Amino acid sequence: MVRKRLAPIALLVVAILLPFILSGDYFRHLLVMTCIFAVLALGLDITMGYMGQISLGHAAFFGIGAYTSALLSLRLGVSVWLSWMAAIVLAGILGFFIGYISLSRTRGVPFAIVTFGFGLALWLLCSNWYDLTRGFSGISRIPHPVIAIPWLTPIEFKSPFSYYYLVLASLVLTIYLIRRLLQCRFGRAVIALRENEGLASSVGVDALWYYVLAFTLSAALAGLSGAAFAHFVRFITPNLLGMEYVFMMLIMVIVGGKGTIVGPVLGAAIFVLVPEWLRIVEQLRPVLLGIFFLLCIIFLPGGVYPGLVALWNRAFLSQKL
Amino acid sequence: MEWMVFGQQMWNGLTNGVAYVIFALGLTLIFGVLKVTNIAHGEFFMLGAMALVSLQELLGMNFFLALILSTLFAAVLGFISNRIAVRPLLAASPLSTLLSTLAVSYILLNASIIIWPFPKTVKPPLSGTLNLGGIRITGASLVTFGLGGLVIAGLYFFLTRVRMGKEIDATSQNMVGASLTGINVKRIYDLTFVIAGALAAIGGGLVVPLWQANTTMGQYVLLKGFAIVVVAGMGNVLGCLWVGLLAGIAEALFGQYVAMYWKEGFLFGVMIISLLLKPEGLFTRR
Numbered sequence: 001m002v003r004k005r006l007a008p009i010a011l012l013v014v015a016i017l018l019p020f021i022l023s024g025d026y027f028r029h030l031l032v033m034t035c036i037f038a039v040l041a042l043g044l045d046i047t048m049g050y051m052g053q054i055s056l057g058h059a060a061f062f063g064i065g066a067y068t069s070a071l072l073s074l075r076l077g078v079s080v081w082l083s084w085m086a087a088i089v090l091a092g093i094l095g096f097f098i099g100y101i102s103l104s105r106t107r108g109v110p111f112a113i114v115t116f117g118f119g120l121a122l123w124l125l126c127s128n129w130y131d132l133t134r135g136f137s138g139i140s141r142i143p144h145p146v147i148a149i150p151w152l153t154p155i156e157f158k159s160p161f162s163y164y165y166l167v168l169a170s171l172v173l174t175i176y177l178i179r180r181l182l183q184c185r186f187g188r189a190v191i192a193l194r195e196n197e198g199l200a201s202s203v204g205v206d207a208l209w210y211y212v213l214a215f216t217l218s219a220a221l222a223g224l225s226g227a228a229f230a231h232f233v234r235f236i237t238p239n240l241l242g243m244e245y246v247f248m249m250l251i252m253v254i255v256g257g258k259g260t261i262v263g264p265v266l267g268a269a270i271f272v273l274v275p276e277w278l279r280i281v282e283q284l285r286p287v288l289l290g291i292f293f294l295l296c297i298i299f300l301p302g303g304v305y306p307g308l309v310a311l312w313n314r315a316f317l318s319q320k321l
Numbered sequence: 322m323e324w325m326v327f328g329q330q331m332w333n334g335l336t337n338g339v340a341y342v343i344f345a346l347g348l349t350l351i352f353g354v355l356k357v358t359n360i361a362h363g364e365f366f367m368l369g370a371m372a373l374v375s376l377q378e379l380l381g382m383n384f385f386l387a388l389i390l391s392t393l394f395a396a397v398l399g400f401i402s403n404r405i406a407v408r409p410l411l412a413a414s415p416l417s418t419l420l421s422t423l424a425v426s427y428i429l430l431n432a433s434i435i436i437w438p439f440p441k442t443v444k445p446p447l448s449g450t451l452n453l454g455g456i457r458i459t460g461a462s463l464v465t466f467g468l469g470g471l472v473i474a475g476l477y478f479f480l481t482r483v484r485m486g487k488e489i490d491a492t493s494q495n496m497v498g499a500s501l502t503g504i505n506v507k508r509i510y511d512l513t514f515v516i517a518g519a520l521a522a523i524g525g526g527l528v529v530p531l532w533q534a535n536t537t538m539g540q541y542v543l544l545k546g547f548a549i550v551v552v553a554g555m556g557n558v559l560g561c562l563w564v565g566l567l568a569g570i571a572e573a574l575f576g577q578y579v580a581m582y583w584k585e586g587f588l589f590g591v592m593i594i595s596l597l598l599k600p601e602g603l604f605t606r607r
């Protein structure tokens with residue numbers, strides 16, 4: 001039991017020390033991307049792992065988060081922190097309405113297609129509303145987050161090094177939030193619905209309400225990730241809402257292991273790091289990634305993390321028993 | 322003048338509609354027979370179009386011969402996709418085949434981007450333009466309409482009159498019942514994917530002279546195919562024909578009279594509304 005409690009703290013210490021071990025902006029940049037995408041994957045995993053549904057429109061929430069935060073801070077001069085909040089709230093509101101509309105009638109494959117449709121609609125909105133989003137020219141020079149402390153030089157989250165701690169904090173908060181939710185009535189209700197909706201409803205779990213709430217949370221986390229992405233990369237285009245990103249986050253959740261906490265984080269790390277090692281075959285990267293994804297779906301449907309846990313148990317626990 | 326614009330858009334919509342129908346028929350067949358949502362279907366369409374362009378460009382092949390060869394190519398691809406990505410997962414939930422075909426789609430798309438980095442155009446198989454009281458009917462659109470109509474009629478004949486086609490229909494209606502009467506269901510699955518791949522490639526080949534051929538065309542048409550299949554009711558072949566034709570026409574008129582930029586989104590709006598009002602499809606009797 002002690003080891004179980006120590007493991008997260010040890011991991012956190014390692015995560016805090018990582019930028020010192022892996023010096024150089026290049027590695028720190030990868031670390032930041034891992035954290036940003038980990039939040040995204042954890043958000044999508046609420047839909048895929050706990051609700052048992054597939055959302056093919058989640059890139060829209062990511063993109064809306066990025067656009068909201070970028071436009072508010074750039075055009076209206078709103079503080080970056082407030083615009084992050086606005087991104088989370090707007091993505092959440094959109095998630096609530098889209099979730100309510102689609103979950104009231106559909107589950108499974110039709111749900112995937114309806115979310116695909118909503119995602120496409122938002123993508124069209126972003127690429128055609130030129131006055132607001134400047135279409136495919138994209139939005140650039142998005143400001144950095146800054147903490148202004150009276151009488152001291154303000155802390156600017158500009159370098160990958162400082163930005164890493166910012167996104168690490170949001171990742172830790174996200175993980176904490178999901179852990180807590182899983183332990184309370186809300187989490188157990190959602191999982192019960194995934195296992196058997198008819199049975200769960202018959203004992204008084206309001207299926208639509210819990211599903212919509214879970215989907216809202218899932219969308220809000222994608223919005224948070226989008227905002228973090230926008231202020232780090234500082235250049236966004238409507239592609240953030242497109243199929244490429246839908247595919248990317250599905251890979252992270254499925255390859256890592258859906259329905260777990262470690263899985264999506266591991267998936268994000270795999271997704272960010274593996275393509276970097278494949279740089280030698282630059283053009284073939286997406287093809288190889290796709291093949292890897294396909295192999296994972298066929299041979300490791302639970303994902304890499306549960307596979308690793310099973311291996312570990314077989315190697316170390318069987319001797320004790 | 323006004324009605325001529327209308328007539329022109331009707332014709333343009335109708336020819337596009339024929340291509341949509343051919344594309345969506347494959348999608349709905351796979352859904353009806355295997356209960357699989359084939360995300361890779363759009364890439365079969367795109368590969369059919371790109372293969373046709375390359376055969377014509379590199380080997381100087383005749384349009385019709387190139388169309389036949391690219392159709393065969395996509396049929397083989399359909400067979401391979403079924404064996405690799407669909408068959409091992411049929412026992413799992415329908416969502417896992419959705420994901421595996423999504424992976425196939427991603428692999429095919431990115432491989433094609435390497436092979437064909439630039440959009441392509443071809444010369445029309447039939448030059449010349451017919452002028453029908455102000456409505457311009459190009460030779461290319463006439464080929465699309467005529468050949469497409471023949472393919473649709475041929476498929477209908479196959480599914481209702483030929484034994485093998487009837488076996489497909491039977492499997493679609495009741496898989497267990499079909500296998501009890503001695504139909505080899507696994508072979509029917511292979512056959513369905515082969516036919517669907519071929520149909521997608523024919524659809525892709527037929528639009529090449531009308532549109533520009535590029536690697537993203539598969540994704541666009543996939544969205545429209547979904548819309549048609551969902552509105553018609555997933556697996557409903559006849560419904561698919563009417564909805565597909567209507568979709569092409571409605572989309573063209575919408576682009577002309579309402580908003581050009583939102584043309585792509587129009588079908589999706591219709592799809593979402595239809596799915597929410599009647600999830601089993603508008604053309605399916607309860």
